[in-house]
Amino acid sequence: MSSHVQVASDYSRRYINRLGLWFFIISESTVFAALLWARLYLQGAMRPQHLNQTIGLAITSLLLLSSLTAYRAEAAHAAGRGLVRRRWLLMTLGLGLVFLAGVGVEWREAFQLFPPEGGFGSIFFIMTGMHAFHVLTGLLMIGLLLLSQRRGRMAEPEHWGTEAVVKYWHFIDVVWVFFYPAIYLIS
């Protein structure tokens, strides 16, 4: 009897966790939607000709690939394969770090070509900066997951932490799916 109650309680708790995370994601989306709208409102279809398209496409591909590795980590976790999960999480972490390095390279060029004082520069830096900050927080959470695993926590497939962090990581990817064409491709 008590085990039935426990199972029901676990499911409703998981459902509430998911619902809460989705509400959080929706609220975060409004911030990014405002930035996207600001970019289109302030600059229209204008973009500088010397935007580094190679870096833009490269970091976009890296982030998409990191979504796949995060997805595989979640699947391995659900299957109770801790070591495999760890490997995929480490790959996600690495790809995220390379993404941030790519943004850093882009920023170094951008400071010279369209500084933050200008129209496009201001919206470029706020959009990429806000997104990079979220990537950084995602990386910190992945790091915490890996540390927790080393300490023997989060071993059970039912544990919510991996699913929550992976969903957040995918959300960061969705944001970039809209930011990439808005920054690099519209003309």
Place this chain on the structure above:
Amino acid sequence: MSEKDERQRARTGWWVFAGLAMLTAAEFALSAIVRPALPWLILTAILKAGLIVIFFMHIGQLRHQGRAE
């Protein structure tokens, strides 16, 4: 989840990634070829976001409260 289910999910993951990569290549090409490209870029972005939200973020889970996973 069994290892077989995990392999199935892995296949799904690769298909979704392939779809995302193709759509990214398409939007890159469209931005260079089509004028105005904005409607097409919006469409490809929505398709890509849809793939991620449906397959990677499992938004359908919200409809399965209380069911075994």
